[in-house]
Amino acid sequence: MTPKTEAILAALTGRYPDAVCSLTYGGDPWRLLVMARLSAQCTDARVNIVCESLFARFPDAASMAAGDLSEIEDLVRPCGLFRTKAASIREISVLITEKYGGKVPSDMDELLSLPGVGRKIANLIRGDVFGLPAVVTDTHCIRIAGRLGFYPEEEKDPKRIEKILVRAIDPPYQSDFCHRLVLFGRDICTARAPKCDSCPIASLCTHAQTENHPENKQNNNKASERNIQ
Numbered sequence: 001m002t003p004k005t006e007a008i009l010a011a012l013t014g015r016y017p018d019a020v021c022s023l024t025y026g027g028d029p030w031r032l033l034v035m036a037r038l039s040a041q042c043t044d045a046r047v048n049i050v051c052e053s054l055f056a057r058f059p060d061a062a063s064m065a066a067g068d069l070s071e072i073e074d075l076v077r078p079c080g081l082f083r084t085k086a087a088s089i090r091e092i093s094v095l096i097t098e099k100y101g102g103k104v105p106s107d108m109d110e111l112l113s114l115p116g117v118g119r120k121i122a123n124l125i126r127g128d129v130f131g132l133p134a135v136v137t138d139t140h141c142i143r144i145a146g147r148l149g150f151y152p153e154e155e156k157d158p159k160r161i162e163k164i165l166v167r168a169i170d171p172p173y174q175s176d177f178c179h180r181l182v183l184f185g186r187d188i189c190t191a192r193a194p195k196c197d198s199c200p201i202a203s204l205c206t207h208a209q210t211e212n213h214p215e216n217k218q219n220n221n222k223a224s225e226r227n228i229q
């Protein structure tokens with residue numbers, strides 16, 4: 001890793017020592033799979049609430065596989081896109097039960113073959129459940145790693161970003177780095193108004209040093225005012 005990457009990782013580790021997933025899945029891989037699928041275009045906080053009653057009614061893959069689709073739809077309705085999500089999590093449960101003997105697979109291709117499971121969810125499972133190297137390119141990761149200068153900020157393609165970060169971050173740190181970016185993204189480097197003034201890694205951030213950064217804009221304006229006078 002470059003010295004800059006090491007410094008970013010060290011600062012984030014110091015600030016967020018417990019890099020845990022914000023979905024409360026209780027260590028059950030199937031539950032994480034279901035919750036991750038429900039979290040598309042929905043907050044983790046809402047998924048956590050919805051899943052309390054969902055898992056009370058369907059505690060494992062076998063019970064959800066045998067469950068009534070309309071009942072699952074009603075339970076996951078608050079997460080949005082409830083018909084598609086209900087169909088996915090039921091079908092996932094059928095496959096986990098019938099094809100994988102009740103166990104969530106760790107193989108990337110097998111995970112990607114499950115309905116509604118893309119690389120983001122597959123990497124979350126591989127990193128959190130199986131402790132494998134995995135970069136989860138969620139919205140926080142894409143935004144913040146771009147601002148930090150791992151790639152141009154205009155880059156938004158999750159697959160390309162995953163490749164870049166896999167090369168930039170040593171395998172043992174990848175999964176925790178992504179969890180820490182989520183916490184950092186909610187706390188400091190927010191989407192609309194990042195708190196750059198109080199950011200612990202501002203000196204390492206490319207965005208903070210660009211002309212477009214509000215502080216630099218102000219300084220540039222002051223400089224041009226001085227030049228005019």
Ligand code: SF4
Nearest residue numbers: 189194196199202205
């Ligand atoms: S300086 Fe600002 S843009 Fe850069 S990482 Fe910190 S909060 Fe985010």
